[in-house]
Amino acid sequence: MKKPGESSSQTDHSSSRNGRQETSGGLWDSVKKAAFVIGSGLFFLAAFRNSVTWHLQRFWGASGDFWQTQWTKLYRAFDGNEAALFIVGTLLVPTFCFWLFNGFLMVVDTTGRPSFITRYRIQVDKNNPVNPQKLRYAVWTVLMNQLLLSVPLVLLTYVVMKWHGEPCGPDLPTFHWVLLELAVCGLLEEIFFYYSHRLFHQPLFYKHIHKIHHEWTAPVGVVSLYAHPVEHVCANMFPALIGPMLLGSHLATTSLWFSIALLVTTISHCGYHLPLLPSPEFHDFHHLKFNQCYGVLGVLDRLHGTDDKFRKTKPFERHTILLSLTPLNESIPDSPKPTQ
Ligand SMILES: [Zn+2]
Ligand SMILES: [Zn+2]
Secondary structure, eight states: OOOHHHHHHHHHHHHHHHHHHHHHHHHHHHHHHHHHHHHHHHHHHHHHHTTHHHHHHHHHHHHHHHHHHHHHHHHHHTTTOHHHHHHIIIIIHHHHHHHHHHHHHHHHHHHOOOHHHHTTBSSTTSSTTOOHHHHHHHHHHHHHIIIIIIHHHHHHHHHHHHHHSOTTOSSOOOHHHHHHHHHHHHHHHHHHHHHHHHHTTSHHHIIIIITTGGGOSSOOGGGGGOSOHHHIIIIIIHHHHHHHHHHTOOHHHHHHHHHHHHHHHHHHHSOBOOTTSOOOHHHHHHHHHSSSOOSSSSHHHHHHTTTHHHHHHOSSTTTTOSOOOSOGGGTSOSSOOOOO
């Protein structure tokens, strides 16, 4: 007859074995699901490219000459100096967009005005107003990340892109090609950001690297690039750079993509669910709870079940609605409703 201890130990062993199998099985399932969804997405993207974007192509065709003329003028103004063009397009333009938007957000965060913006604050009792010392330190860190890491990395990207293509060619790509490349860049960023971000939540990496970004449980726009240098390179820069590098994108597309990526991450961190802008509640919840909502688009979170608490608790009721026209904080009850 087995001793109770033996039985329990065996049960523990078998359950932990099952647990491991379930874990690896669950992960494999998730990988298969992710491959299926992404594969299908790419298939449909390719299938619809010639139908839906055909209409857009017509629009672009009408105004295509205009943009081509502007590009030719710019190209000549730089006397064909492609390196200088690349610096302006990939560093100056996106950085200008980033600081212009964040400059406005910082005025709102520090002054609490205008109220038609602050009334859309997600975590109503936070950053009202923002701690100026903490904000100054975040701005300083972001500037250092941009100057010491982003600049050399983008210059290195130019060398790589120049090596296997012509990133600043005299001909602009077609409109539907730009759209397709933006979609692929977005998809690649989601994949690389999601997994690198999850890796940074492993205890060892979290403690030494990612914890800095999470000092802000209620983020503001500029916190989007407030990170440890290793994280800035691996989780902020690399997922954004990989698309244009693999595709050999034209400077016009790369510039547009970097500007969009910087504006999207700023919106994800801004703390306000503003009308007509994508909802930042998903990433706001990540800063609040740490172990939920790792991605940007939310597709991989759904596949891996890392958004279950977000969906179950519904902390911010209308997170799926992109166009919110009523102030969000008016719809959040002061205390949770009793379950019936
Ligand atoms: Zn964040
Ligand atoms: Zn995180």
